Amino acid sequence: MSKRAFVFPGQGSQYVGMGADLAAALPEARRLFERADNVLGVPLSRICFEGPEDELRQTKNTQPAIFVHSLAVAAVLADTGADMAAGHSLGEYSALVYAGSLSFEEGLKLVRLRGELMHQAGIDRPGTMAAVIGLDGGALAEVCSAAATAGIVQPANFNSPGQVVISGSVSGVRAAMDGAKSHGAKLVKELPVSGAFHSPLMAPARQGLEVALAGADIKDARIPVYANVTAAPVQDAAEIRRLLLEQLTMPVLWEQSVRRMAADGATEFVELGPGKVLQGLVKRTVSGVATRGVDTYKDFSGS
Numbered sequence: 001m002s003k004r005a006f007v008f009p010g011q012g013s014q015y016v017g018m019g020a021d022l023a024a025a026l027p028e029a030r031r032l033f034e035r036a037d038n039v040l041g042v043p044l045s046r047i048c049f050e051g052p053e054d055e056l057r058q059t060k061n062t063q064p065a066i067f068v069h070s071l072a073v074a075a076v077l078a079d080t081g082a083d084m085a086a087g088h089s090l091g092e093y094s095a096l097v098y099a100g101s102l103s104f105e106e107g108l109k110l111v112r113l114r115g116e117l118m119h120q121a122g123i124d125r126p127g128t129m130a131a132v133i134g135l136d137g138g139a140l141a142e143v144c145s146a147a148a149t150a151g152i153v154q155p156a157n158f159n160s161p162g163q164v165v166i167s168g169s170v171s172g173v174r175a176a177m178d179g180a181k182s183h184g185a186k187l188v189k190e191l192p193v194s195g196a197f198h199s200p201l202m203a204p205a206r207q208g209l210e211v212a213l214a215g216a217d218i219k220d221a222r223i224p225v226y227a228n229v230t231a232a233p234v235q236d237a238a239e240i241r242r243l244l245l246e247q248l249t250m251p252v253l254w255e256q257s258v259r260r261m262a263a264d265g266a267t268e269f270v271e272l273g274p275g276k277v278l279q280g281l282v283k284r285t286v287s288g289v290a291t292r293g294v295d296t297y298k299d300f301s302g303s
Contacts, residue, residue, distance in 0.1 A: 002267035003083035006098060007282070008070045008091035010252075011197075013275030014062050016051035019069040021297040022076070023049070029072035032104070036068045039105050040112055044068065059122075059194055063090045063115035064108055070094040070273030071104060073294045077272070084233065084266060086226040086257050088278060089157070089198070090114070092247065098272075099221035101240055106216055110244075113212050117205035118248075122195020124204050129156060129167045129193045130177050134186030137255075140164050143179040150175035156198035157252045160284040165191070167199035202249045209248060213241050224264075231256035233264070255285050262286040270294065 022029035023045065033045040047056050048065045055061060070087075071094055087095035090111060097107040132140055137158050144153045144166060151172025157165035166176050173196075177188045196202065218241050224233030227243045231253040234240055258269075258281065271278045271293035279291045294300060 003265040004268045005266040006082035006085045008087035008094035010089035010091045018274045020049035028075040032072045059119040060115040067111045073272040084224045101221040117208045121205040125201040127196025127201040129191045147175035158255045160281040167196045226257040228252040258285045
């Protein structure tokens with residue numbers, strides 16, 4: 001039996017104008033943006049719809065912006081339904097709200113706090129990230145291990161076969177970049193980020209997030225959500241709470257999650273929210289599955 005997976009994007013998919021046509025045309029989407037403005041006490045909808053870009057790119061705004069856009073799409077697609085869900089980094093919170101584990105308000109507050117904590121950790125323990133194309137994950141892990149004498153560095157996002165992002169201190173990442181080039185990587189590029197996400201340098205953010213997660217009302221998920229940390233389905237509330245904390249400093253196993261969802265019967269992957277990043281990663285990871293995205297109002301015609 002074929003199954004549908006909803007997948008939710010993470011940081012980097014944002015753009016000025018995101019969600020504006022949805023809110024203008026669809027009352028469900030408009031209500032969600034208005035609720036977000038009220039909960040956060042900031043004009044998030046204006047930042048999404050009008051920018052400016054430098055304000056939207058601030059982590060504390062980017063994460064809630066993508067979260068709200070994704071869930072505005074999910075609200076309009078309420079009748080479509082999915083058998084399983086997953087989200088890339090920040091997107092895992094969107095997936096958990098869709099799956100009924102978190103309320104919209106609870107998820108929004110956690111995402112906003114997470115963005116603020118990650119931004120501050122990037123100031124307290126500066127670092128960087130780099131994309132590496134053309135080396136498999138095992139080879140790159142060895143490269144990172146060898147570069148660790150120069151500084152902290154580890155794989156941060158296993159995005160698709162031969163596409164991995166590394167994260168850590170500037171010295172560690174740059175040493176690993178040199179190592180990746182010497183091992184035959186096709187492309188090695190440092191990324192314009194404000195911190196070393198999904199690395200030990202995010203540790204200063206753990207305490208604040210742990211306190212918030214401990215106090216959050218997290219329920220069992222009604223459908224399996226494939227966790228970034230394990231690439232395995234999870235529905236138990238206590239396990240979800242633990243994995244969200246671990247996710248802060250651990251790699252995102254996206255390639256492995258997509259493979260597991262396909263192995264568990266997913267034949268259609270629908271990306272909900274801004275951009276098309278996850279659709280591309282799914283196509284490069286598994287064959288014989290359908291992929292599509294719902295980002296703008298015109299995308300609803302095929303839903």
